Amino acid sequence: AGSVDLNKCGMTEFVGTAMGDTIGLVIANLDESLHEILGIDKKYRSLGIIGARTGAGPHAISADEAVKASNTEVIIFETSNDTKGGGGHGNLIVFGAEEVSDARRAVEITLNSLSWAFGGVVGNEAGFLEVQYTARASHVLAKYFGAELGKAWGLINGCPASVGMLMADAAVKAADVKIVKHCSPGHNTCFTSEFTIFVTGDSGAVKQAVLAGKETAIKLLRTMGGEPEAMAKPYF
């Protein structure tokens, strides 16, 4: 799982695959008609494209790492109601680039980062929690998820949504953080069974809040099914 695969399909556009049924591709010269219908800035000749059936948080923080280390901008970040019936999101993320090598680099970094970013997703047959944390948010988290550039940012999310709400209350009571955005089944999301808050503050406080949310959710998920398991090794 989760790495840039040797070209398994003989297509130059193929970059690799990763957890969550994620596939990463590049288009060197996007067709003009697509450029137009998608309203993409002409300067972006090339695109890096990530699409997945499962995940939004892991892909957001991974794409944020990618734009830190490549000359690209995320120009489309759309989420779907998917996770193959798991109650959460799938996604489509598009990097704009002037050179296809920049686009390829961004997709490679995103695919590789997913192997640690999925460490923030812990679940069982009844639901899941997701936590993400960065000490230094970049353009993707700022543009789409309320982060402040260069500052700490955290994601606290739970499914079913009542788990997420209790996580949120525990998190904001555990440390001095600010809620910059929230999502619930009928608000700001794709009708997923989740309650989510995004928080900022100094890095110690954000990490403390996020971990308090995680601890709450693990206890609650245990009452609903088997021992919750992380999709990858937790990275904080």
Add this chain to the structure above:
Amino acid sequence: AGSVDLNKCGMTEFVGTAMGDTIGLVIANLDESLHEILGIDKKYRSLGIIGARTGAGPHAISADEAVKASNTEVIIFETSNDTKGGGGHGNLIVFGAEEVSDARRAVEITLNSLSWAFGGVVGNEAGFLEVQYTARASHVLAKYFGAELGKAWGLINGCPASVGMLMADAAVKAADVKIVKHCSPGHNTCFTSEFTIFVTGDSGAVKQAVLAGKETAIKLLRTMGGEPEAMAKPYF
């Protein structure tokens, strides 16, 4: 399944679990920042929270019973597209209360009522029907589902949506009832594969209409898969 569990996780906020991956929680003193972002009336210091992966109808009629017998008001009733790929809803329901004991009572009644309310859901591998009936609707059904306070109310729903449409036609032809609200995949719902009507009228007529819808759906579902089974003992 479906009752207030002895405290399985050592958290005072935990009330219990029930069918449909439902978990019921309370928050004695909601954090101020959450109060604000959710736009909750300051008088509601405490919240009772229900969240589920499967169900909207069973939870609506159960929460309606809860507000009849507790000093609470439902302030959030949101549905999601979930049922773990089953074509229907999940939900998030929030009771506002001035005392945490009222909030806890409302959550307990809701969790306990789900064990009969899921008797209205009958399905097989292809789809399902849902019917709900009450002779005396209270505030939840009035606020969110078109009921008249104190009057009879019925829910007639089928998945796939063509089943629901035939149920609706059969129901309104079977008795003198009034359609107060309807939902279809692209209208008034979360893109679920359902067609639903909510009806009012005198109690005998509402019950007759709902049962006519149910009978129609069972015959249709039989043509698409195995013998349809109820998720709990039918309560009417």
Add this chain to the structure above:
Amino acid sequence: AGSVDLNKCGMTEFVGTAMGDTIGLVIANLDESLHEILGIDKKYRSLGIIGARTGAGPHAISADEAVKASNTEVIIFETSNDTKGGGGHGNLIVFGAEEVSDARRAVEITLNSLSWAFGGVVGNEAGFLEVQYTARASHVLAKYFGAELGKAWGLINGCPASVGMLMADAAVKAADVKIVKHCSPGHNTCFTSEFTIFVTGDSGAVKQAVLAGKETAIKLLRTMGGEPEAMAKPYF
């Protein structure tokens, strides 16, 4: 599966079933109250109703064949986020007719056409591609999917959405076609994990574009799971 069944449930309203948990029904005299809430033209006394848990493209092209050969009009075409967690759509399609025999005929043709139309859906455990093609689009494809009456029309769709984007780029580079509509997870659809374009042009070009998209997707899907399989024999 997928043909008009001998009356398996003893109901005159039952017409038959087909792939994708599709069920076809008719209502000879729709109840007035339903006529009203659905805003259906009074001249349409009878309805033909198709509902499915899986599919939008196959049902669109099949319903288009049906209106070519019956005195009906499609008055409702709604899609849901379903496919039982498969990342795509379910649907509700309603034909208006002045005679119930017309409505029944439209439903029969639709059900029978699905057995070839599902030939355009090819998938594995990670995702799927969908391609549809007609040399002569009729009213359904014109009204809901951007086709020009009597002209060639093609559908190019992939899940996860990054697969669909690459299909689209390959398709419009392969032949001189025009994109008349597009859908992505957050645009023009029900939050499904798909990227879709609909194209018109002369029939040879449309077919060439659609096949180029298909070829691209099969290579990509192979990198994500088992050998992709068609749900029915490809019809072009």
